[in-house]
Amino acid sequence: MNAIRHRRLPRLAFAAAVPVLVLSGCYAIPVGQEQNGTPYYAYSPVPPVYAPRATPGGPVVLPAGPVAAELTVKLYPVNDLANQTGVLTGTVTNMMTGKGRFAFNYQGEMLVGEATRVANDERRGIASAYGPRGTFAHCEYQMSTARMGAGTCTFSNGAQYQVHIGS
Numbered sequence: 001m002n003a004i005r006h007r008r009l010p011r012l013a014f015a016a017a018v019p020v021l022v023l024s025g026c027y028a029i030p031v032g033q034e035q036n037g038t039p040y041y042a043y044s045p046v047p048p049v050y051a052p053r054a055t056p057g058g059p060v061v062l063p064a065g066p067v068a069a070e071l072t073v074k075l076y077p078v079n080d081l082a083n084q085t086g087v088l089t090g091t092v093t094n095m096m097t098g099k100g101r102f103a104f105n106y107q108g109e110m111l112v113g114e115a116t117r118v119a120n121d122e123r124r125g126i127a128s129a130y131g132p133r134g135t136f137a138h139c140e141y142q143m144s145t146a147r148m149g150a151g152t153c154t155f156s157n158g159a160q161y162q163v164h165i166g167s
Helices: 002-023
Strands: 027-033 039-044 069-077 088-094 099-106 109-118 121-130 136-145 148-155 160-165
Touching: 069 099, 088 109, 099 121, 109 136, 121 148, 136 160
Parallel strands: none
Antiparallel strands: 027 039, 069 088, 069 160, 088 099, 099 109, 109 121, 121 136, 136 148, 148 160
8 A cells, every 4th residue: 555655656746846847937926907807917037026934943044146125116297297197106126136027007007017227327227117008108217226216207198207216
C-alpha cells in the first residue's frame, strides 16, 4: 500500500506544479469596473509585491531587491475644461527600476498606464494612461525624491492638470 502512495506522490507533485509554471508569465491586476459592473484588468509581466511573511518555524522572509512603493497622485485643474471635474486622485506604483504603474479615475473611466524615467535624467519622467472608452492622458513630471514629485498632465479632450506625486 505504501509503495502505491510513493509512486503517486511524484505524479501529484508534477500535476500541481504545471499550472503554476504555465500561469507565472503574466499577472492580471484588476484596476476598475465599467459602469455596467464588468471588471477590467491591467496586465503586467512584473509580479505583485507582497508583504514580508514568516516561514513556519523560521525567520521573516523579505522580498529580494528593491521594494515597490505605491504613491498617491493628485491632479489639480489648470484650465476651464479641467475645472469641470475638479481634483482627481490616483496612484502610481514606483517599481524602483525607473518604471511604474499609473492609474486614476477620470469621469467614470479608469485610465491605466505606465510612468517611465527619461534616459540620462533619473529625476524626469513621462507617464501615459489610457481608458477603455478611448480617453488618454500624457504627463511629464520631475521627482524631487524617490517618493515625491510634480508635473503636468494633458488629456485627449484638452483638459490640463498640475500633478503632485507622493505626500
